[in-house]
Amino acid sequence: MTLKELKTDFQNPLIGLYPSEEIQSFFNILSEEYLRLSRIEMALNPERIISEEASEKFQRALLRLKNHEPIQYILGETEFYGLLFKVNSNTLIPRPETEELVEFIISEQKLTAQNPQLTTILDIGTGSGCIAISLAKNLFNSKLSALDISNEALKIAQENANLNNAEVEFFQVDILKTKTLPKQYDIIVSNPPYVRELEKKQMQQNVLEYEPESALYVSNEDPLLFYRTISHLAKNHLRPNGKLFFEINEYLSEELNALLNSEGFRNIVIKKDIFGKDRMIKCSLNE
Known part of the structure; x- marks a missing residue:
């Protein structure tokens, strides 16, 4: 089979399931991974001969894509x-807006860093x-800790720390049940579940069927549950002048602003993502 034939056999069954640009992107990504071709x-x-082994890899990926499995899970x-x-089905696939949250924190730290503490x-x-x-790799004079309710997710997180030669202390905690955190922090950051059940209809099929629900969704009745819990804990575990950062639901920024005010946080800044949506929030204690 030639590369040209492989491309046709791979792309045609996906027509109607995905936009043409995304189908092309799938083939390019898999070709880089399986064939090591740019x-x-x-x-x-186009007439390059493709081995049977490589062709079978594409066919297996094709079957999973036809079932709307995310390409990131297929590649792992x-x-x-x-x-x-x-990444696997125990972890959310990292989003570009979360990259913006990381950049927000890094930029803030570089602006405010006045001593080597x-x-x-x-x-x-x-x-x-x-x-x-990402913070551990880019904020060099920092000590990172991270928690999650899922032990399976923490196994992947530790693998990723090893893969990237980053030093992070991981521990398992149900944030909705704990009454305390291990110590005091200069920064607490969270991208908690914030998609309301009523917003599920806006989600793509690959997200609905494959990504972990517990990391995505909250009830319509109490959509700020995680923010309220975390901000309450943060009040007692942030050092003086400590900062709290969240990724947020674009539709609930004003409600979250009011919540943080009621919890005693000040200097609240709501930041938009590159699409102009309210997506991040920063606040502080005792400033």
Whole structure:
């Protein structure tokens, strides 16, 4: 089978299931992974002979894509903030907006860093570990800790820390049941579940069927449950002038602003993502 034939056999069954640009992207990504060919090399060598073993890999991936399984789970990895992360069905697939949250924290730290003191940071609901590990790799005078309710997610997070040579202390905690955190922190960050049940209809099929529900959804009746719980804990476990960062539901920014005010946080800043949606919030204690 030639590369050209492989491309046709792979792409045709996906027509109608995905946009044409996404189908092309799937083929390019898999070709880089399975064939070690760049897009230019593929364009220049359409008659290249493809081995039976490689062809079978594409067919297995095709079957999973036809069932709407995310390409990241098929590959078992994805890129986030310039780093490689392993992912599986126990972890959310890291999103670009979460990269923006990481960039927000890093930029804030670089702006406010006035002394060489160690910065202690806690990531709540770490999943794949993408936030904690990215911060550990980019904030050099920092000590990172991260927690999650899922032991399976924490196994992946530890693998990712090892993969990226990052030092992060992971521990298992149900944040909705704990009354305390291990110590005091300069920064607490969280990307908690914030998609309301009523918003499920806006989600893509691959998210609905494959990504862990416990990391995504909250009830319509109490959509700020995690934010309220975490902010209450943060009040008692942030050092003076400590900061709290959240990724947020774009539709609930004002409600969250009011919640943080009621909890005694000040200097509340709501930040929009690149699409102009309210997606991040920062606040502080005692400033």
